[in-house]
Amino acid sequence: MPPPPCPPDGVRRVACIGAGVIGGGWVAHFLARGYDVTAWDPAPDAEDRLRRLVTAAWPSLEQIGLAEGASPDRLTFAATLGEAVAEAQFVQESAPEKLELKRRLLAELDAATPAGVVIASSTSGYPMTDMQTEAADPGRLVVGHPFNPPYLIPLVEVVGGQRTDATAVGWASRFYTEAGKSVITMDRELPGFIANRLQEALWREALHMVAAGEATVREIDASITEGPGLRWAFMGPCLTFALAGGEGGMAHMLDHFGPSLKSPWTRLEAPELDEALRTAMVEGCETAADGRSIAQLVAERDQGVINVLRATGRLPRQGGSTGDTGDTASTNRNTGDTANPSNISTASNTSPLPRQSTTHAPQGGDS
Ligand SMILES: NC(=O)C1=CN([C@@H]2O[C@H](COP(=O)(O)OP(=O)(O)OC[C@H]3O[C@@H](n4cnc5c(N)ncnc54)[C@H](O)[C@@H]3O)[C@@H](O)[C@H]2O)C=CC1
Ligand SMILES: C[N+](C)(C)CC(=O)CC(=O)[O-]
Numbered sequence: 151m152p153p154p155p156c157p158p159d160g161v162r163r164v165a166c167i168g169a170g171v172i173g174g175g176w177v178a179h180f181l182a183r184g185y186d187v188t189a190w191d192p193a194p195d196a197e198d199r200l201r202r203l204v205t206a207a208w209p210s211l212e213q214i215g216l217a218e219g220a221s222p223d224r225l226t227f228a229a230t231l232g233e234a235v236a237e238a239q240f241v242q243e244s245a246p247e248k249l250e251l252k253r254r255l256l257a258e259l260d261a262a263t264p265a266g267v268v269i270a271s272s273t274s275g276y277p278m279t280d281m282q283t284e285a286a287d288p289g290r291l292v293v294g295h296p297f298n299p300p301y302l303i304p305l306v307e308v309v310g311g312q313r314t315d316a317t318a319v320g321w322a323s324r325f326y327t328e329a330g331k332s333v334i335t336m337d338r339e340l341p342g343f344i345a346n347r348l349q350e351a352l353w354r355e356a357l358h359m360v361a362a363g364e365a366t367v368r369e370i371d372a373s374i375t376e377g378p379g380l381r382w383a384f385m386g387p388c389l390t391f392a393l394a395g396g397e398g399g400m401a402h403m404l405d406h407f408g409p410s411l412k413s414p415w416t417r418l419e420a421p422e423l424d425e426a427l428r429t430a431m432v433e434g435c436e437t438a439a440d441g442r443s444i445a446q447l448v449a450e451r452d453q454g455v456i457n458v459l460r461a462t463g464r465l466p467r468q469g470g471s472t473g474d475t476g477d478t479a480s481t482n483r484n485t486g487d488t489a490n491p492s493n494i495s496t497a498s499n500t501s502p503l504p505r506q507s508t509t510h511a512p513q514g515g516d517s
Contacts, residue, residue: 151266151287151289151290151315151317151318152265152266153266153317154266154267154268154290154317154318154321155239155264155265155266155267156239157324158321158324158325158327158328159324159328160239161185161239161240161325161328161329162185162186162239163185163186163187163188163237163238163239164180164185164186164187164188164238164239164240164241164242165187165188165189165190165228165234165235165238165240165241165242165263166180166187166188166189166190166234166241166242166244167189167190167191167231167234167235167241167242167243167244167245167255167259168191168243168244168245168246168272169189169190169191169196169197169199169200169203169244170191170199170244170246171203171298171299172244172272172296172298172300173189173191173200173242173244173245173272174199174200174203174204175203175207175296175298175299175300175301176242176244176272176296176300176301177189177200177203177204177225178203178204178207178208178211178299178300178301179300179301179329179330180242180329181204181211181220181221181222181224181225182208182211182214182216182217182220182301183217183220183329183330184216184217184218184219184220184224185224185329186224186226187224187225187226188225188226188227188228188233188234188235188237188238189225189226189227189228189234190227190228190229190230190231190233190234190235196227197227200225200227201222201225201227204222204225205222206445206448206449207299207301207452208222210301210302210452210453210456211301213456214302214456214459214465215465215466231258231259231262232262235259235262235263235264235267236262236264237264238263238264238267239267240267240268240270240322240325241259241263241267241268241269241270242270242272242294243255243256243259243269243270243271243272244271244272247273247274247275247276249276249280249281252271252273252276252281253280253281253282253283253284254284256269256271256281256282256284256285256291257284257285257286260285260286260287260288260290260291261286265287266290267290268290268292268318268321268322268325269290269291269292270291270292270293270294270308270322271291271292271293271294272294272295272296273293273295274295274342274346275341275342275343275346276293276341277293277311277339277340277341278291278292278293278309278310278311278314278339279311279312279313279339280311281311282311282313282314288311288313288314289313289314289315289317289318290314290315290318291310291311291313291314291318292308292309292310292311292314292318292319292322293307293308293309293310293311293343294306294307294308294322294326295307295308295309295343295345295346296331297345299448299451299452299455302452302455302456302459303455304330304331304332304464305331305332305333305334305345306326306331306332306333306334307333307334307336307343307344307345308322308323308326308333308334308335308336309335309336309337309338309339309340309343310339311339312339319335320335323335348387351416351418354417354418354419354420354421355416355417355418356370357420357421357423357427357431358417358421360427360430360431360434361421361422361426361427361430366434366437367430367431367434367435367437367438368434368437368438371438378390383458383462384462388400391403394407
């Protein structure tokens with residue numbers, strides 16, 4: 151891989167390829183951080199959809215603080231993929247989760263993007279090794295896995311494939327950090343990375359319970375929002391469970407509850423996603439939505455995330471400071487003058503997400 155043409159803090163123009171839920175969310179995020187963004191998506195209605203998504207997200211982005219000069223007007227919708235990436239200093243691919251499509255698209259992007267520019271895929275679970283097979287320069291291809299909506303949820307998981315250059319992984323991690331994300335840099339490929347591996351375990355169990363008629367969609371959602379979800383917003387599952395051991399911490403917790411690991415609490419084989427389960431999930435979600443449209447739920451979710459970020463000290467409180475460093479949420483992209491890198495995580499030492507890139511430690515240990 152030739153060296154990247156600019157340092158991570160020198161990026162001014164980003165290309166977003168695929169502009170659906172996640173690509174559109176990335177566009178909104180990069181615009182809010184003051185970048186020029188060029189998007190491309192082959193669907194005939196893609197530009198309209200994208201502009202609607204950005205318009206809907208903008209009030210939330212204003213609430214959490216825009217970078218100086220940030221504007222939806224800095225979005226250009228390109229007519230072709232080649233035009234979209236011609237001047238890009240970073241490329242984020244968010245096309246549908248289909249392996250063959252990703253392989254071809256990443257090869258096409260590699261051919262069209264200026265040499266050395268890092269290209270990241272939003273894939274939810276494909277290892278980059280499986281996606282980089284057709285690219286002439288696989289060294290610059292990395293996974294940059296976001297969380298929905300990328301304009302509010304800080305985490306990005308960064309990992310390369312077997313043919314990715316370590317320079318590209320390091321560059322991408324520094325770029326995302328610069329762009330206001332909380333980055334976990336993994337030193338090896340895991341299908342589903344870290345967070346989706348955890349989420350999918352929970353998701354499979356939810357589907358098993360619905361399929362077997364053991365719990366409703368409403369009960370499953372309430373069991374998290376009224377229970378463990380409240381803790382997980384600021385303390386991960388491991389530390390949370392250490393507290394279940396009282397003064398004995400994790401050691402007592404394991405001695406006490408370890409044997410229940412062998413109880414039949416989980417059925418980790420995925421259930422058959424048959425028509426009956428599909429219908430039960432779709433109807434269950436309609437019941438749980440209780441008449442609220444998708445747009446209303448998106449607005450509710452966005453406000454909920456902002457409230458949690460504020461309540462946990464990762465955003466300034468309204469009309470005041472965070473109560474810690476008093477950072478503002480503003481960054482001047484054009485002068486490269488950055489406020490704190492995550493921009494939503496100031497000095498809280500209870501933050502579950504690293505403010506700087508974290509390298510996933512070998513042997514599964516924390517470093
Ligand atoms: N939806 C989610 O919650 C998350 C999705 N992801 C990942 O993001 C990626 C995109 O997923 P979504 O945005 O949910 O899908 P989506 O279906 O909302 O959007 C996909 C977009 O890609 C466009 N597209 C189709 N063919 C294309 C091509 N050849 N080149 C470029 N664009 C093309 C479609 O027109 C559509 O606008 C996937 O890899 C997915 O795994 C990652 C994190 C969360
Ligand atoms: C449903 N999903 C697997 C596509 C979810 C993700 O990849 C991350 C998220 O937003 O939770």
